[in-house]
Amino acid sequence: MAMSSGQPVPSLTQEILGHLGLASKTAAWGTLGTLRTCLNFSVDKDVQRLLRAIAGPGVDRSTIVDVLTNRSREQRQLISRTFQERTQQDLLKSLQAALSGDLERLVVALLQPAAQVDARELRTALQVAGPAKDVATEILATRAPAQLQECLAAYKHDFQTEVEEDIKVETSGVLRDLLLALAKGSREGYSGIIDYNLAEQDVQALKQPAGPCSEGTWVIILTQRNLEHLRRVFELYRQRTGHELEEAVQTRFHGDSQVALLGLASVIRNTALYFAEKLHRALQEPEPNYQALMRILISRSETDLLSIRAEFKKKFGKSLYSSLQDAVRGDCRSALLALCRAEDL
Template sequence: MAYRGTVKPNYNSDPQKDAEILYKAMKGFGTDEKAILELLTTRSNAQRQQIKAAYKNLHGKDLADALKSELDGKFEKLIVGLLAPPISYDVTELRNAIKGQGTDEKVLIEILASRTPTQVKEIISAYKQDYDKSLEGDITGDCSGSFQNMLVVLLQASRQQGVNDGTIKSDAEALFAAGEKKFGTDEDQFITILGNRSADHLRRVFEEYKKLSGHEIEESIQRETSGSLREVLLAVVKCARSVPGYFAESLNNAMSGVGTDDHTLTRIMVSRSEVDLLDIRAEFKKKYSVSLYSRIKSETSGDYSKTLLLLCGGDDA
């Protein structure tokens, strides 16, 4: 399968030389932000790990800590995010979403709805290793009701493989009976089917559902559920249809309305830059008739903006 990320390895780079460039960029009076952002956006995540190791060997300091002391605000968060291995980045985001006052449900939904079962298992294991706590335990301690139940199902990461032709019709009928057809909603049916079937299978179920009900399943979820449960079910449906489409919509939402949701913008650009950002760009252009690049350019500024635009990897104008 062709590589769909925007950030690629730089095969001419040398971790020790890169570490020295970063050291010089932070040494003395003032910081050379341009040197930092240009270097880190033109190295793959695996190469950034080698640079971190080289920096520690040469200077006895952690590179992320050194950068934190020199940078600030959203630019700092973006640069430090690029230094984290992908699973560690997800784990830190989930931990921050749970601890402290209130819960950032948007982060829990986005990560657990969009990652593959293998990635979810790796996240659970890394979370346990980093915090000596169970991710499921922390989530159930922080969330409740049907929303909690859906997140727990997603954490089991046990979606069936492929398509089961024999259950497409019965799954669609069960969803129809659980929502549109009855007074009140049988939320458990939605949780069980949407949380346990493969994306390929669900797309077929959605087609069947449309024949039965006369409209898309998203419309039923909007009508039949509310709050965080509605958000997580919609995220799962959108990811089953198209993960890049889901992220294109999330990026648009992050840059719409009053002020920009920099946390979401940073998280998606960091976590998808070596996965499917080319596809997200294509979906964004298709959905909103404007390039992701030009939208980021108009909604952000400074070194933060420059870094995001380099991660974006080009303008689909």
């Protein structure tokens, strides 16, 4: 019989907001992002600032960064349209001509629609062999249903093919099945009711000996059940077997399939921590992975980057802001720091 659960354990972010007296304001903000709609926004002033920044004797990069990292994506889209109307020039092309390198790529990602950016990242991830394919899992597993549908539509428009077709061509085995299932966007929503019987059934199914049939069961369970249910399944699995589910993944799966399943398990357990760990890995490379830093900071800046910052500080003992300050160099440094927003003491 389905029963409601007890009191949920508060997340680190909820605890922090509670201590700050902000917990009740989260719903009003509607986001745990670092970047919100600018309240004293003047599109005409922003257009003039950007025009002066690229039309003068030298490109004023600081002004470009200041404008674009202090406006929501919706406001940036309005700036682009108004710039076109006022000047008969394409703002994105004008900025691309004025900039180069990582800062140019970052500005493109800020100005383009989110769905178009995701579609491009997804296409690149599918076509590159090896660890880069985990970006496909990231995008398909962490976007809200409406965002995912927009991404898939942009993918078809920009590349003249369905993402499912590219998944079938570029991947195989469990990874292919997992990505195809995620692309369908058929994960159940949380109803507030916990089905204890189904949780037990899922644990028993995941415990079955390795084989083609059991691999399909893993894909179905991890891509279709709601996240609250899966977190209970993970806990029950540990109670019944004495092992974490991820240990079974490492034993039963290999290569890209293992990476994808471990990534998906991390998303299910704690999405903010999943992104915090990816940011940490990007910063620990001999040369920071700027593409990963840009993708995550931009895509999460209006949703849950505050949560990611809190998990980063908790896990690694150092703030994300300080970590970026220490590791990042070059023209895009100020923009990445602006997206991160502030130090966590």
